[in-house]
Amino acid sequence: MTTTIAIADDHSLLAQALSDLIQRIEGYDVLYVAENGRDLLRHLNRKQIPDIVLLDINMPEMNGFETAQYLQQHHPDVKIIxxxxxxxxxxVARMVRFGVRGYLLKGCRPSELRLALDDVSKKGFHYSDFLTNKLIRNLAPGDKNGTMPKPLLNERELTFLKLACSDLTYTEIADIMCVAPRTVDGYREVLFQKLNVKSKTGMILEALRLGLIEL
Known part of the structure; x- marks a missing residue:
């Protein structure tokens, strides 16, 4: 199944080169290149809805922040990189709040772009080391933009959360906590629900933001 891509970037030469690169990757098809957010909206209004949007930030008429916020509100199924x-x-943090699934610098290698596209199309997100480090530094406890109240965790859930921040496997965590692996799976699913996340990385980042753990 082909994953469709739209590119929104006001640097025409770079955008076309990016489009040519993606077209050579099996399983991906570039629907169009938009000059800015406003141009992207015109395509969306014509029902040209891509699976993924590659979005620049600094654009005239409608910048990347405004575009990401619009997509989050009106086209939440469209994934943004x-x-x-x-x-x-x-x-970076502002874009994540607007629902972006990955964040790359324009100096990245083609292999990094390919990995991000694969991750976002298959898993729904791409948390690179760059993105994770930026979020850990920015989303500190007491962040004024955070709206989610601190969830109540029992002692066992908090113990699991702290152990999950290490490089231990879930099986090793089960041994340390003296429980069955499926019990650990239960802790994980409960925390995913309480923190409103879908991955271990997301769980750790949200726990850091809320001040539930420290690294």
């Missing part, structure tokens, strides 16, 4: 020159922590 930011491809930008900006690596500021506040920019």
């Amino acid at each position: 930011v491809l930008s020159m900006f690596d500021r922590e506040e920019d």
